[in-house]
Amino acid sequence: MSELRRRNSRRSLLYVFIAILAIIMIIVSISQTVWFTLNLWEFGDLFVRPFYFSLVGGFILSFIAFFRFNFKKRNSLTFWLLKLFIKFYHRAGYIELRDLDYSAYQMSFGKFLAWQATKTLIGTMLLSNSIFGMGIIAALSGVDLGLSNIPRVMSLPFLQISINDVTPAMIAISSTPALTILLPPLLSAFGLRLILLVGLTMLVKATSESIVNYLRTGFLRIPIETIETLIAIGAAWTGFNLFFPSYIDYNTKIFIIGALIISAIMILFVYLDKTKTGFIYAYTIKAGAIILILLTVFAVASIQNSIADARKVEWLGPYVKQEIVVNRYLADISDVTTFIYNFTSETSTLNSSQLSRIYRDLQTVRLWDWDAAFTKLKPEIGLIPYIDFEDSDILRFKNRLYWSASMKPILPSGIPPADIWYNEHLVYTHVPSGFLLLDANNGTIINPSTFFKQRRIYYGEGGLFDTTWAAIILGKKKSDEVTGIGYHGRGGVVVSPPMTWFFDVTFFLSYPDKQVRILRYRDVYDRLE
Secondary structure (H helix, E strand, O other), X not given: XXXXXXXXXXXXXXXXXXXXXXXXXXXXXXXXXXXXXXXXXXXXXXXXXXXXXXXXXXXXXXXHHHOOOOOOOOOOHHHHHHHHHHHHHHOOOOOOHHHHOHHHOOOOHHHHHHHHHHHHHHHHHHOOOHHHHHHHHHHHOOOOOOHHHHHHHHHHHHOOOOOOOOHHHHHHHHOHHHHHHHHHHHHHHHHHHHHHHXXXXXXHHHHHHHHHHHHHHOOOOOOHHHHHHXXXXXXXXXHHHOOXXXXXXXXXXXXXXXXXXXXXXXXXHHHHHHHXXXXXXXXXXXXXXHHHHHHHHHHHHHHHHHHHHHOHHHHXXXXXXXXXXXXXXXXXXXXXXXXXXXXXXOOOOOOHHHHHHXXXXXOOOOOOOHHHHHHHHHHHHOOXXXXXEEEEEEEEEOOEEEEEEEEEEOOOOOOOHXXXXXXXXXXXXXXXXXXXXXXXXXXXXEXXXXXXXXXXXXXXXXXXXXXXXXXXXXXXXXXXXXXXXXXXXXXXXXXOOOHHHHHOHHHHHHOOOOOEEEEOOOEHHHHHO
């Protein structure tokens, strides 16, 4: 009887746990759905487009990384391990030799295809890349991203570069979109495929065959050919990636050639293992060959580094010149206009118009720095308890420079905990006079109304802008906002019941029949993200 009660008690606890978990999942799902819907209403295409680009990019990368094309054998490492674990569990540790052999496991065509599609969909979420997706769509639309120049980029490590020839830099510049947007994600996806679908699969297959062979014959055979094949693939992939380094110098081609030679040597070893009896155990020859190649590569690289240290201009100069050309292009240095002023020791008499022009020019020079301007502007805020300074930036109006100090709303101290929600979301929604101005030349406080008719700031930086959302109850005769002036802009999104109830349960309790304009993402950085 007591055993039955214990079972019922455990079952009740399990049901309670499942119910609590289900409630939490429902609440989270409703919350995420509400926020997704509001984002869709407020931002429209601006919100959907990044998801579209991410899905396109993620699907292509996932298809490259995870989709198996071996429909003949239809192996799956995941399902083989899962089946092995289930049989091991149900049979209390007893497993047949056939179950241990990975190559003997085969899925049906339908299950295999469904699993590949499932992996691709899951990988789409994991490998989502909006920049890559945008680049792919742009390339398919006819935008030239420099893909045709990739073969020329691969030839750069082997070119004889001259300090007077900037052709290599121009090749890199013309290929920059492809090198930065398309190539890195593609290389990562192919690398992931080589690790999971090629390397790990080959290693598991060879290991399982060795274990089965050991259990049958008592002789353990190490899969030397598989290990050599994996080393060959890894070296070849490393050599291919070295064609696209972040920096090319005189040693790049040495490392590329060394990696490709190691790959070729390992392939030769695999061939000799299969054709020459006993060569598979020639560990000394194999290890010696690899060590000799590595020592040769590093010796040549070290010798070239020593020569480059002694002859920097001849060896490093051409590569530095290419780097300078690329950096000048990225910084638009060629678009900067240079004015040459001839300063002489001779004195000349200036007329009144020239003096007036010089005086006028000097009146626009910025003399006040950030610290001085911020120090002078801070007392101007007064003793307002719900406003604080956030930052100060330089602005230009009518050929004059001004320091603009932006402010942020904060909660005054001493607000009871029960009133925090009301004050955060309905009262301190904005800064009545959002910023102050100071002349950057003479330090004079300027009335911001001279340049801005509307100074009430609902979107800004820091404070409550960063931590909370604001709400304006529509249909109320008197505004709850500080200063009593309501918001009449077009920001945010208007939400009606019952959506307001799901957004925040307080609206259900206090304003069950009111429409609410909700201002979210009020910090400029959060809004851009």
